Amino acid sequence: MNTEHPWKLKLLTPSSWWGAKWREALPTGSGMIGAAVYGGVHRETVMLTHGDLWWQSRTPDLPDVSGRLPELRRLMLEGQEAQAEPILVDELHRTGYDPVMAVPLPLGDLTIMSAVDEGFKHYSRELDMQTGEVTVRWKDRGAAFERALFASRPEDMIVMELRAEGSETLQARLSLGLHDPSDVRRPPGRPEAPLPTEVESGSDGSFVWYAAQSDNGSDFGAVIRLIPEGGMVTADGAEAVIGGSGKVLVLLRMFVHGSREQEWKRLKAELAAEERGYAELLEAHVGEHRELFGRMSLDLGAEGRGRSNEELLLAAYQGEAPLAMMEKMWAYGRYLLISSSREGGSPCHLYGLWCGEYRGFWAFNMANENLQMIYWQAMSGRMPELLLPVFDYMERLMDDFRLNARHLYGCRGIFIPAPSAPDSGLLKTIAPHIIHWTGAAGWIAQHYYDYYLYTQDRDFLRSRALPFLREVALFYEDFFITGEDGQLISCPSNSPENRPGNGAGGPKGTTVNATMDFAIAKEVLSRLVAGAEGEGLYPEEIPVWKELLGRIPAYQINEDGAVREWMHPAYGDEYHHRHQSHLYPMFPGKEVRRDKDPALFDAFLTAVKKRLVVGLKEQTGWSLAHMANLYARLGEGNLALECLDLLSRSAVINNFYTLHNDWRNMGIGLSMDWAPFQIDANMGWTAAVQEMLLYSEPGLLRILPALPDRWSRGRANGMLACGNIEADVDWDLEKGMLNVRLKSLTTDQQVAVELPEGCSLPDTVDRVIVDDASEDAVTEAQSGRRLQLLLQAGTPIFVEMVFQ
Numbered sequence: 001m002n003t004e005h006p007w008k009l010k011l012l013t014p015s016s017w018w019g020a021k022w023r024e025a026l027p028t029g030s031g032m033i034g035a036a037v038y039g040g041v042h043r044e045t046v047m048l049t050h051g052d053l054w055w056q057s058r059t060p061d062l063p064d065v066s067g068r069l070p071e072l073r074r075l076m077l078e079g080q081e082a083q084a085e086p087i088l089v090d091e092l093h094r095t096g097y098d099p100v101m102a103v104p105l106p107l108g109d110l111t112i113m114s115a116v117d118e119g120f121k122h123y124s125r126e127l128d129m130q131t132g133e134v135t136v137r138w139k140d141r142g143a144a145f146e147r148a149l150f151a152s153r154p155e156d157m158i159v160m161e162l163r164a165e166g167s168e169t170l171q172a173r174l175s176l177g178l179h180d181p182s183d184v185r186r187p188p189g190r191p192e193a194p195l196p197t198e199v200e201s202g203s204d205g206s207f208v209w210y211a212a213q214s215d216n217g218s219d220f221g222a223v224i225r226l227i228p229e230g231g232m233v234t235a236d237g238a239e240a241v242i243g244g245s246g247k248v249l250v251l252l253r254m255f256v257h258g259s260r261e262q263e264w265k266r267l268k269a270e271l272a273a274e275e276r277g278y279a280e281l282l283e284a285h286v287g288e289h290r291e292l293f294g295r296m297s298l299d300l301g302a303e304g305r306g307r308s309n310e311e312l313l314l315a316a317y318q319g320e321a322p323l324a325m326m327e328k329m330w331a332y333g334r335y336l337l338i339s340s341s342r343e344g345g346s347p348c349h350l351y352g353l354w355c356g357e358y359r360g361f362w363a364f365n366m367a368n369e370n371l372q373m374i375y376w377q378a379m380s381g382r383m384p385e386l387l388l389p390v391f392d393y394m395e396r397l398m399d400d401f402r403l404n405a406r407h408l409y410g411c412r413g414i415f416i417p418a419p420s421a422p423d424s425g426l427l428k429t430i431a432p433h434i435i436h437w438t439g440a441a442g443w444i445a446q447h448y449y450d451y452y453l454y455t456q457d458r459d460f461l462r463s464r465a466l467p468f469l470r471e472v473a474l475f476y477e478d479f480f481i482t483g484e485d486g487q488l489i490s491c492p493s494n495s496p497e498n499r500p501g502n503g504a505g506g507p508k509g510t511t512v513n514a515t516m517d518f519a520i521a522k523e524v525l526s527r528l529v530a531g532a533e534g535e536g537l538y539p540e541e542i543p544v545w546k547e548l549l550g551r552i553p554a555y556q557i558n559e560d561g562a563v564r565e566w567m568h569p570a571y572g573d574e575y576h577h578r579h580q581s582h583l584y585p586m587f588p589g590k591e592v593r594r595d596k597d598p599a600l601f602d603a604f605l606t607a608v609k610k611r612l613v614v615g616l617k618e619q620t621g622w623s624l625a626h627m628a629n630l631y632a633r634l635g636e637g638n639l640a641l642e643c644l645d646l647l648s649r650s651a652v653i654n655n656f657y658t659l660h661n662d663w664r665n666m667g668i669g670l671s672m673d674w675a676p677f678q679i680d681a682n683m684g685w686t687a688a689v690q691e692m693l694l695y696s697e698p699g700l701l702r703i704l705p706a707l708p709d710r711w712s713r714g715r716a717n718g719m720l721a722c723g724n725i726e727a728d729v730d731w732d733l734e735k736g737m738l739n740v741r742l743k744s745l746t747t748d749q750q751v752a753v754e755l756p757e758g759c760s761l762p763d764t765v766d767r768v769i770v771d772d773a774s775e776d777a778v779t780e781a782q783s784g785r786r787l788q789l790l791l792q793a794g795t796p797i798f799v800e801m802v803f804q
Contacts, residue, residue: 007130026127027354030157084506117141143166151339195358203237223252224251229249231245292338296719301712412474414472415438495566501574566582594635628640628643633705640691694721
């Protein structure tokens with residue numbers, strides 16, 4: 001294997017996106033605070049962000065409009081969807097309900113003006129994903145200069161060091177202020193966003209401080225302490241002037257929702273008490289960051305890992321993303337999730353921690369696809385604790401979600417709107433495709449139950465997962481109605497964010513019986529029954545849930561042989577769309593498998609292929625990532641890889657951020673006048689890679705279930721499977737070798753291990769090696785490509801296999 005590490009992103013150009021340079025910055029984050037480094041030699045900008053800083057919210061009382069539901073349903077079931085669709089929307093408007101969704105507010109900019117004498121040479125900027133450190137390097141007047149920066153995870157502090165080589169010294173000016181309004185580029189037709197007020201900055205040489213006022217009257221800001229090594233730092237108005245120093249340590253702390261005078265005093269005292277230098281602070285941070293990042297590793301044997309991002313993207317434009325780019329993009333999605341999510345904070349939203357707009361375009365938590373995709377990688381990537389802020393967020397807003405259910409639909413339980421922000425869980429987006437899609441709570445419930453399946457944390461199951469699933473079930477009990485045939489009807493319904501291809505349904509996609517509604521409900525109710533029976537909970541309610549399960553309609557197949565997106569004869573399928581919601585039972589669900597129902601499995605495969613072949617022009621960055629996960633789940637590794645290739649050529653920019661769509665009119669994906677930055681496709685890429693390498697459900701592991709031909713050799717260590725099983729896989733197709741290491745981390749358990757096609761065990765079982773275990777723990781039976789293993793807690797099993 002190549003010993004060169006793939007964990008660094010290297011760019012040979014500074015951020016240069018015209019009018020919005022923050023998009024191409026290199027990000028670092030503690031899970032709570034963030035910094036984005038632009039990399040300018042003469043004028044360096046470091047955008048500062050904080051996960052708790054949101055603004056521009058308006059949250060009036062949600063009126064009760066549920067009394068209009070019977071009329072809406074009557075019209076829908078009579079086929080008058082156009083008349084039915086606006087009923088709840090119009091009633092909300094009639095009552096004067098006029099909410100505004102909160103958006104992230106950039107905290108400010110740290111600006112460094114450095115002297116340039118002869119002009120820069122040998123420029124680079126680099127992100128080390130193992131440490132979270134961003135470094136900018138260049139040469140001027142024959143000497144080397146460097147800026148290194150990271151966001152400390154244990155300290156929630158930005159730490160930077162400015163360095164000059166040898167006898168050369170730093171000549172720079174440093175200041176804090178509002179995030180540069182000229183660095184905010186608006187989509188066409190969008191009004192100019194307001195700016196924070198009461199902006200104030202100052203410096204006394206040792207410290208630099210800054211604050212501004214949000215729209216709710218509270219202050220936010222930051223304080224910097226400068227510690228020179230030689231030379232001196234003086235004040236010039238609000239700027240700190242650095243002269244004659246060979247090295248300067250810069251420590252920065254932020255505050256939100258405070259009073260500036262009090263917060264400046266507090267932060268100055270905290271920074272003054274800090275005695276550690278850059279190396280010590282970095283070591284403490286890396287101890288936490290690397291422990292998370294390093295739990296899983298991936299090595300595809302790539303050549304050219306030292307190539308810059310720009311070089312790798314140019315190679316991808318020729319047809320295939322190089323293996324080095326595949327490795328780096330996998331690592332980058334992992335890095336971004338670690339950097340923007342941690343227990344005690346809020347969930348990672350569509351901009352991660354790095355929103356540089358004052359009215360971010362789609363800058364919220366979107367739960368009809370995107371929030372879920374952001375966290376798909378967490379379980380199999382062995383970072384389950386990164387999901388805890390999602391659960392905390394949902395539980396903090398539970399009263400709002402219950403109110404939504406009562407006032408919109410007259411139901412018990414919870415209704416989670418597709419978009420939401422940390423300040424409120426009430427419905428804020430008054431649009432039919434948001435109000436009429438009821439699946440968000442159930443889809444989030446999948447993460448709750450998966451957390452239990454992967455960690456085996458029964459306390460979490462009893463105290464958090466099952467109560468959340470029960471809230472979802474209560475809604476279903478009241479929301480679903482019964483048809484003449486005794487089966488359940490979901491009305492109103494929406495298949496995000498699609499509408500039938502034959503023109504039926506409401507103008508904004510309001511329908512009856514979207515397939516996704518029942519797929520989610522079936523998963524929630526099945527898991528709730530299994531979990532409650534196993535834990536001895538809710539005995540009086542289990543029969544109700546079982547009865548509901550028995551009345552969910554079966555999936556339907558259309559004349560093309562594809563699974564139908566709507567379980568109603570009036571609605572024809574629409575393949576020209578980015579969402580693939582009706583494929584939920586295949587992925588991210590695990591209901592449909594080839595060995596269980598081959599015909600239904602093939603119908604799902606046909607539906608996916610229709611989207612890629614017929615609807616390529618309607619895809620987005622995130623939908624190509626979703627499609628890669630779908631193909632991986634279907635066992636189609638080459639097609640999964642093709643989706644990532646398409647994504648790399650259409651919606652990835654120089655710092656490897658993913659965008660919503662192709663903004664250059666290259667024919668892959670939606671044509672829009674604007675290409676919003678969205679972090680979800682970054683995360684979806686990582687999840688797809690892991691999906692190609694390992695599939696698991698309780699009692700079953702599939703090894704390399706969708707290995708692409710181009711990945712002829714590789715090693716993936718530290719993956720997590722259902723049952724809290726750690727899995728390492730090492731393969732080389734040319735040598736005909738596959739080695740697997742499995743270890744159950746908590747309990748003794750029996751699992752079936754399914755080998756990839758063309759792979760088998762030798763005739764004897766002596767190729768199964770168990771450390772420190774009795775012989776009867778080795779195997780129970782083996783047949784064909786499936787091996788039965790009894791895993792003993794804490795004892796690894798090594799299986800050596802051969803490809804024919």
